[in-house]
Amino acid sequence: MPGDVLFEPLVFRNLTVKNRIIRSSISGRFDNYDGSGNQARVNWELKFARGGVGAIITSFVPVHLRGRILPNYATIDRDERIPFWREVANAVHEYDCRFIIQLSHGGRQRDIPGIEYPKGLSSTDKPDPLHGFECERMTGEQIQETVKAFAAGARRAREAGADGVELHGSNGYLITQFLSSAINDRHDEYGGKLENRARFVLEIVREIRKEVGDDFHLQMKISTTEYNNALLPWEEEGNKLGDSVRVCQWLEQAGVDAIHVSSGSSFPHPRNPAGDVNTEEMAKTYDTMISSGERAYRNYVAFRTWPLNKFFEKQWLDARGDVIEGINLPDARAVKQAVRVPVLCTGGFQTASVIRQAISGGSCDAVTVARPLIANHDLVQLFAAGHDRPPKPCSYCNLCLFSVLENPLGCYDERRFTSRDEMIAEIMTVFQPAPFGQTEKASAHGGEQ
Ligand SMILES: Cc1cc2nc3c(=O)[nH]c(=O)nc-3n(C[C@H](O)[C@H](O)[C@H](O)COP(=O)(O)O)c2cc1C
Numbered sequence: 541m542p543g544d545v546l547f548e549p550l551v552f553r554n555l556t557v558k559n560r561i562i563r564s565s566i567s568g569r570f571d572n573y574d575g576s577g578n579q580a581r582v583n584w585e586l587k588f589a590r591g592g593v594g595a596i597i598t599s600f601v602p603v604h605l606r607g608r609i610l611p612n613y614a615t616i617d618r619d620e621r622i623p624f625w626r627e628v629a630n631a632v633h634e635y636d637c638r639f640i641i642q643l644s645h646g647g648r649q650r651d652i653p654g655i656e657y658p659k660g661l662s663s664t665d666k667p668d669p670l671h672g673f674e675c676e677r678m679t680g681e682q683i684q685e686t687v688k689a690f691a692a693g694a695r696r697a698r699e700a701g702a703d704g705v706e707l708h709g710s711n712g713y714l715i716t717q718f719l720s721s722a723i724n725d726r727h728d729e730y731g732g733k734l735e736n737r738a739r740f741v742l743e744i745v746r747e748i749r750k751e752v753g754d755d756f757h758l759q760m761k762i763s764t765t766e767y768n769n770a771l772l773p774w775e776e777e778g779n780k781l782g783d784s785v786r787v788c789q790w791l792e793q794a795g796v797d798a799i800h801v802s803s804g805s806s807f808p809h810p811r812n813p814a815g816d817v818n819t820e821e822m823a824k825t826y827d828t829m830i831s832s833g834e835r836a837y838r839n840y841v842a843f844r845t846w847p848l849n850k851f852f853e854k855q856w857l858d859a860r861g862d863v864i865e866g867i868n869l870p871d872a873r874a875v876k877q878a879v880r881v882p883v884l885c886t887g888g889f890q891t892a893s894v895i896r897q898a899i900s901g902g903s904c905d906a907v908t909v910a911r912p913l914i915a916n917h918d919l920v921q922l923f924a925a926g927h928d929r930p931p932k933p934c935s936y937c938n939l940c941l942f943s944v945l946e947n948p949l950g951c952y953d954e955r956r957f958t959s960r961d962e963m964i965a966e967i968m969t970v971f972q973p974a975p976f977g978q979t980e981k982a983s984a985h986g987g988e989q
């Protein structure tokens with residue numbers, strides 16, 4: 541281990557992380573309908589902290605109830621949420637793991653809106669082309685309210701003892717809806733040329749700095765290439781790498797401490813998370829979305845109808861390409877050459893030698909990992925023990941992703957377990973142990989802190 545770049549600390553301007561493997565956001569419906577949190581989320585995050593990652597970036601945490609994408613996601617939209625996030629941060633910190641809250645707003649991209657706000661907000665009033673989620677074009681006043689909601693979310697994260705925040709500026713959510721040349725069709729100062737499309741996120745960054753000061757870690761996840769026409773060839777391509785590199789430089793100037801490189805103008809997207817596609821499995825949970833979007837019923841029928849489903853699967857795989865591990869590295873490298881702040885890269889990482897090469901070769905400073913850590917929570921410990929790849933690696937089957945609308949988050953690839961029962965038992969561990977209000981270590985000591 542000595543001399544191994546994987547285990548060298550990563551020093552950001554306001555934060556040091558013990559190694560170069562960071563848990564990327566993985567959302568699951570663990571919490572209460574109203575956005576209050578519960579013990580399952582604490583248990584979930586502890587799995588990764590215990591497994592040795594340097595930091596955890598939370599799942600999608602809405603800064604406003606209208607910005608949530610599914611009910612049962614813990615929010616950070618009001619001060620009453622602070623004690624819950626403090627609970628999660630404290631639990632994670634017990635394992636010398638840093639805790640970064642992903643400040644998010646879904647805009648028009650909302651799988652299940654819930655009862656409070658049937659329509660989403662966006663830079664546009666056009667429904668998204670794939671599912672047909674309807675939305676309202678944001679007014680200047682709504683933009684300012686949302687900028688303030690992000691800043692208030694950052695303040696709450698800081699008060700909760702989190703080590704930093706990440707702006708969810710990728711994967712098709714509200715910030716992408718402003719940045720994207722394919723989605724943003726405004727004619728005011730928030731639309732048109734790149735400077736205008738970037739105005740919303742830059743205002744968020746400046747407002748956050750006003751609210752939390754200059755010494756709190758702030759990073760931005762961005763889809764550097766949008767591939768907006770990956771599934772619907774008649775759509776525009778959206779932002780390309782050169783546009784995003786420019787945005788990253790502006791973000792750095794405005795006070796962002798790190799850039800996290802992702803891709804795709806929607807979520808999921810053939811390139812994110814890059815893996816297999818299985819329409820039969822998708823149809824099992826997509827039915828919950830039928831009433832959410834104008835085109836969702838059409839999609840559901842297509843997923844269940846041969847040969848439409850096979851056509852969709854082929855198109856998905858063609859758009860994905862052959863590379864999974866390190867799929868975003870070329871983009872990360874271009875960003876790294878253009879900014880001075882550290883660059884994180886997401887996408888398929890689970891091989892120590894590949895990660896080492898990505899870092900020492902100058903493509904990024906650290907990697908973020910989602911599915912391979914669902915499959916092997918102890919990935920970092922396996923690397924430390926000398927494994928180049930886990931004995932039972934993540935197969936990128938994406939069954940975890942297709943399950944998540946309805947079922948608990950976990951690894952659903954039965955081939956990785958000795959039986960289906962064993963797989964289900966592992967998935968259910970997120971509901972154990974410890975009653976709400978106790979950290980894992982505290983409960984092991986009879987409730988004493
Ligand atoms: C079930 C699931 C939920 C996810 N939720 C989020 C999320 O809330 N926010 C986010 O930025 N990315 C989310 N992602 C994307 C991951 O953070 C990651 O960027 C992507 O899966 C590629 O990394 P991987 O190949 O290591 O899985 C999610 C991925 C999966 C599989």
Ligand code: SF4
Pocket residue numbers: 815911912914915933934935936937938939940941950951952953956
């Ligand atoms: S279900 Fe398991 S093996 Fe398949 S992508 Fe998810 S974590 Fe990997």
